[in-house]
Amino acid sequence: MTALIQARGLRKSFGTTDALRGIDLDIQRGEVVAVMGPSGSGKSSLLHCLAGVLLPDSGTVSVGGTVITALSEARRSALRLKEFGFVFQFGQLLPDLTAIDNVTIPLLLGGMKRRQALTAARGWLDRLGLEVAADQLPGELSGGEAQRVAIARALVTQPSVLFADEPTGSLDSLAAENVLTAMLELVRKAGTTLVMITHDPRTAAYADREIIVRDGQLAATDRVGIK
Amino acid sequence: MAVVDNSLTLLGLLSVEPSYGYDLKHTYDRFFGVRKPLAFGQVYASLARMTRDGQILSLADEAGGGPDRKKYEVTEVGRTRVSQWMFTPDIPSETLQSNLFAKTIIALLVDDNADRLLDVQRTEHLARMRELTREKQGADLMRVLLCDHALFHIEADLRWIDLTGARLTQLRNEIKLP
Amino acid sequence: MNPSVVRLAVIGSRASWGRLLGITAGVAVGVTLALLLGGAYQGLGARDERSSWMYASGEYVVGADTGPGTVTTDMASLGDDRVALAHTTDRHQGDRIVRLDLAAPTTSSVTIPGITDLPQPGEYYASPALIDRIAQVPPDELGDRFGTLTGTISDSALASPDSLVVVVGARTSALIERPAAQIVTSFTDVPHRAGTNYQTVAIVGAIAVLFPVLLLVSIVTGLGAVARRERFATLRLIGATPRTVAAIAAVETAATSLIGALIGVLLAALLGPVAALVSVDDGAFFPSDLAVTPLTTATIVAVAVAASAITAGGRIRRAGIGPLGQTKQQAEKTPSLLRLVPLAGGLGILIATTVAVLAGLPVPRVGTLVVIGFTITTVGLLVAGPYLTLLAGGIMARRSKTAAGVIAGNRIRRTPVDTFRSVSGLVVAVFMVSVFAGAATTANQSVAPDDGPGLLPVSTLIQHLDSTPAATDPARTEAARARIAAISGVTQVTTIFTIDSGEGPDANRLLISADAANDLSLGIVPSAPVVSINSDALRGTPAVFTPAEATDVAELTPRILLIGTNGSPAAIERARTALQAGTIAGTGWMPAGTRTDLADDRLQSMAASFANLAYLGIGVATLIAGLSLAIATISAMIDRRRMLALLRLLGMNLAGLRRIITLEAAAPLLSVMAISIGLGFLVADLILVGLTNGGRSVGWPDARYIGALLASALLALAAVAVAVSRLGKNTDLAAIRYE
Known part of the structure; x- marks a missing residue:
């Protein structure tokens, strides 16, 4: 089976700092992968390259057979809209929009009618236990609620890959666990591939496997071809 | 298993350089016996067992030779055994990973890949955490709490592994044998 | 610290x-x-x-006066402390010349600012701009009107380097019978002209420019x-x-x-x-x-x-x-309906003032009230802006079908005060533009009169004749007529008469011989020896001739000369100069003018004279407001870098981001703009009506106003475009994580 995401020879530097120093990586469809590693090891750069947010200096990333590193920014934007979802540690909701409006944005960007988008968004909020919070502003939500809204927004377009960067990094253990369980349940049910940066082993334990980035390279055990 | 495997540690120390039983005991104590030094009897018993298993051999007896006057050297069999030991992860347990510590030190002493050793152990730990996490799904709260207890302990080990990994260079410089 | x-x-x-x-x-x-x-x-x-x-003014000279101190044709009768003065507004090629004819003995102790001595008969002093002009055109077009140049009026006595002023020396005998002649004792200590109206406009203009600043x-x-x-x-x-x-x-x-x-x-x-x-x-x-x-x-x-x-x-x-x-x-405090109070208050003051003035009630200090009302209205517009913006944002957030609309609408709804601040400059500018354009429509009523069949040509000079015996003497008028008719460029000179005795059907009518009427070719002339022409014909309505009772113009008194010209400025000025040089249309009388000149005299208004300043001020204000909008937009983008980056990550393209930023500026602009235009005209009307006791009201705005509005719109677009062109730089996706 060909891997959904294939990265080969990724290199990226910022000024004199080498963030990525030759990374080869395969991620299978439906797989849940935790990306771990010390701060500054290049985890985020790797995630950004895989998602087509950053272009590597050299190397290629292909997703479902499309070499995204060769696409124009406009095409990559379209791809992000259709195929990818993103969840960050915090502060990713548009502060002026209610929870439900936040969730509709990707659908509206995709050209859906507002009424339909609202219905779909409400469905996702319900699935994440946010019925009551739908009409609240992000500033009025708790950290855990805000993260669940973010997850709803990321999944509302039914992307094939969900990228998460420390999705529970700013939550306490219980809230983190609730958010993770909810996210994993939805991801597993939909067969979405999840690539999740975390420094927390208990979060990583929800993944099918973990890859460890150290000094811009994968730890030996994670290299392609080594089992 | 969780406690230091004395004879394998001694075998590891011997693979750094050939040594007398007496010196071996003192090197061991320096790294691992700070709280509980090794008895001479234990050292000689281990040496005898390893000789029997062909992991070490004693160099030519010198004059007046008692057991403490013998110099031991590791064999190829012995080296393989040490390597196998080092890169076989321990089962994550809730007690202090002194065996892992011993492996790390030996790996540094024999100039083997200590990073890899830690990675292997991390993978093992995470695998165990995954098992426990899976076990939590759909389990009753009592079971969940027990799993969480185990998870937090394993996580503590992982934190130690991460920290040690980050300090390997520093550690390598400090333990160079005199 | x-x-x-x-x-x-x-x-x-x-x-x-x-x-x-x-x-x-x-x-x-x-x-x-x-x-x-x-x-x-x-x-x-x-x-x-x-x-x-x-x-400067004084008592009018009354010819028949014989009391002590009476001024006679003898210059000495003035004494050393009085001068005879006639004030005329002369014209040259459409520009006004302030002409003062003055009779004073050489020993006079009266002084005029800016000149060393009073001019003697036949001499004149002129402002530098007028001297230049006299030198540039042939004497028979301008210079011959005044005499001999003896000195320059210095800048210290002139309003502007462009001022056309002339002080002409005259004999007492030439002035004394003129109805406009006055006896003046001093040219200093003249209370100056600046009225409250003038100051009102100046203050309003200053507010217009200072608000955006x-x-x-x-x-x-x-x-x-x-x-x-x-x-x-x-x-x-x-x-x-x-x-x-x-x-x-x-x-x-x-x-x-x-x-x-x-x-x-x-x-x-x-x-x-x-x-x-x-x-x-x-x-x-x-x-x-x-x-x-x-x-x-x-x-x-x-x-x-x-x-x-x-x-x-x-x-x-x-x-x-x-x-x-x-x-x-x-969180911004949500603006409430209370924000409309100052606006209502300001309008209330203006409306109350206007109504009171129209009702004939004695209103003290109308000018001050108008300024206060105007200022409160302007401030009120700024105070009310966020509330109106909130309403607009709310509608947009609910109705919008696109992501950009939903985002911009909600942003506006949550931060109406901030959002409005960016566009408030332009809103005030547009309000001011509308007020001035509204006020200036009064001036527009004086636009160049039309030419057409049945209308007196605009190239025809109208000379009302002096009521002195000399001018009304038919023989002398006929001589003058002949003389002027001979001037090159003059095509035709027609005399209009009135009847002296105030009785009968011809009384108070303008009479003209049928032949002359036919020569004017203004329409059908009834078959009668003498016909009457409607007096409105001189002001631009079609001429209507009706039969008169009189049968011979020789028995009538000449009142008006119509001097048809070929329309060239030189011909008009030559005719005008010739008329002034003669005795039938002397000093102190309304000089010959075309319909354009006379209309200008009638309708010269405060608003018209300040239109220049108003449009300039508004231009500056609009530019500054545009600059403010650009800066505010850039500032908002810098402050929201992270959000914009996030939207790009979600898959919104740059065009989408541009739409958001543009909508955030456009929605409040459009919603408040319509209101400020309407209010502008209302306020203009109130100010005009209030200040002129109902004498004037606003009409349709002219092209300059439409131009100004278009310019504001373009400027707003440009400001946003400039700001938005920086978007690429400001939405680096790396901004998402590290802030």
């Missing part, structure tokens, strides 16, 4: 340098304009004072506010008190705006001569008119610095920056 803390807090990064630069530039522009405006205000006053001598300063002070708040939060965390932080903000802004203000003083000095070229009312300024006194300069600088410092300090204090900064967006 430790100065090094200030240094660290202020010049922490390159970004803050950009901010300080923005503040400096904004304050510099503001102070420059304030100084030029202040200069213009002082200058307008000064030049009115200088030219006030031209409006203040807004600009307020907007540049807010540049990079988010980044700065974070820096201040760090200071708070390490122990600075809220007071210290506010003080740092104030000191920072004060120092920056002081530099800006000083640059502004320099710029004002450099731009003074250019600004002086702007023609207001009577013409351009003397550069020295625009010079502001050091005290005024110092005051303006001090006010600018203090205002910006207080604004900055106050804003930081109100923001309530804690040690942890503002992790959550500070």
Whole structure:
């Protein structure tokens, strides 16, 4: 089976700092992968390259057979809209929009009618236990609620890959666990591939496997071809 | 298993350089016996067992030779055994990973890949955490709490592994044998 | 507070340098304009004072008067302390010339500002601009009207370098019988012309320009506010008190705006001569008119610095920056319906004043009330803006079908005050444009009269004849007629008569011989020897001839000469000069004019004379408002970098981001714009009606107004486009994670 995401020879530097120093990586469809590693090891750069947010200096990333590193920014934007979802540690909701409006944005960007988008968004909020919070502003939500809204927004377009960067990094253990369980349940049910940066082993334990980035390279055990 | 495997540690120390039983005991104590030094009897018993298993051999007896006057050297069999030991992860347990510590030190002493050793152990730990996490799904709260207890302990080990990994260079410089 | 803390807090990064630069530039522009405006205000006053001598008046000479001190044809009867004076508005090629004919004995002790001696008969003194003009055209077009040039009226007695003024010496005998002649004892101490109306307009103009300037300063002070708040939060965390932080903000802004203000003083000095070229009312300024006194300069600088410092300090204090900064967006207070109160109040004052004036009630200080009402209305518009913006945002957020619309609508709804501030400059500018355009429609009623079948040609000069016996003598009039008819370019001279005895059907009618009437070719002439022509025909309505009772024009009194010309300015001026040189249409009488000239005389209005200044001021205000909008938009984008980056990550393209930013500026602009246009015209009407006792009201705006509106719209678009062109740089996706 060909891997959904294939990265080969990724290199990226910022000024004199080498963030990525030759990374080869395969991620299978439906797989849940935790990306771990010390701060500054290049985890985020790797995630950004895989998602087509950053272009590597050299190397290629292909997703479902499309070499995204060769696409124009406009095409990559379209791809992000259709195929990818993103969840960050915090502060990713548009502060002026209610929870439900936040969730509709990707659908509206995709050209859906507002009424339909609202219905779909409400469905996702319900699935994440946010019925009551739908009409609240992000500033009025708790950290855990805000993260669940973010997850709803990321999944509302039914992307094939969900990228998460420390999705529970700013939550306490219980809230983190609730958010993770909810996210994993939805991801597993939909067969979405999840690539999740975390420094927390208990979060990583929800993944099918973990890859460890150290000094811009994968730890030996994670290299392609080594089992 | 969780406690230091004395004879394998001694075998590891011997693979750094050939040594007398007496010196071996003192090197061991320096790294691992700070709280509980090794008895001479234990050292000689281990040496005898390893000789029997062909992991070490004693160099030519010198004059007046008692057991403490013998110099031991590791064999190829012995080296393989040490390597196998080092890169076989321990089962994550809730007690202090002194065996892992011993492996790390030996790996540094024999100039083997200590990073890899830690990675292997991390993978093992995470695998165990995954098992426990899976076990939590759909389990009753009592079971969940027990799993969480185990998870937090394993996580503590992982934190130690991460920290040690980050300090390997520093550690390598400090333990160079005199 | 430790100065090094200030240094660290202020010049922490390159970004803050950009901010300080923005503040400096904004304050510099503001102070420059304030100084030029202040200069213009002082200058307008000064030049009115200088030219006030031209409006000297005294008792009219009554020919038959025989009491003591009566002025006779003998010059000596005036004595040394009186002069005879006739004031005429002459014309040359459409420009007015202030002509003063003066009779005084050589021994007279009366003095006229700007000239050394009083002119003797046949001599004249003229302003430099008039002397130039006399030299440039043949004498029979202008110079022959006055006599011999003996001196120049100095600048100290002139309103403007463009002023056309002439003081002509005359004999008492020539003036004494003129109905307009007056006996004047002094040309100094003349109360000057500047009325409250004039000051009203000046103050309104100053408000029009200063509002956008203040807004600009307020907007540049807010540049990079988010980044700065974070820096201040760090200071708070390490122990600075809220007071210290506010003080740092104030000191920072004060120092920056002081530099800006000083640059502004320099710029004002450099731009003074250019600004002086702007023609207001009577013409351009003397550069020295625009010079502001050091005290005024110092005051303006001090006010600018203090205002910006207080604004900055106050804003930081109100923001309530804690040690942890503002992790959550500070919620804006939702504007309430109460915000409409000042607007209603301002309009109330204007309406009440107007109604009272129209009802004939005695209203004290109408001008002041109008200024107060206008100012409150303007402020009211600014206060009401956020509320209207809120309504617009709410509708947009609910109705919008696109992501950009939903995002922009909600943003507007949550931050109506901030959103409106960016566009408030343009809203005020458009309001002002509408007020002035509305007021100026009065002036538009005086647009060039039409030519057409049945209408007296606009190239025809109309000369009302003097009522002195000399002029009404048919023989002399006929002689003058013949003389003028011989002038090259004059095609036809027609005499219009009236009947002297005030009885009968011909009384008070304009009579003309049928032959002459036919020659005018203005329409069907009834078959009668003498016909009557409607007097409105002289003001541009079609001529209607009706039979008259009189049968011979020789028995009638000549009253009006119609001098048909080939329309060339030279021919018109030659005819005009010839008329003045003769005795039938002498000094102190309304000089010959075309329908255009006469219409100009009738409808010359305050609004028209200030239209220049108004459009200039509005132009400046609009430019500044556009600049403010650009800066505010850029500032908002910098502050929301992270959000914009996030939207790009979600898959929104740059065009989508541009739409958001554009909508956020356009929605409040459009929603409040329509209201300000409507209000502008209403206020213009109220001001006009109030100030002229119902004499004038607004009409349709002219093309310049449409042009100004279009220009504002283009400027707003350009401002947003400039801001948006920076989007690419500001939405680096890396901004998402590291802030």
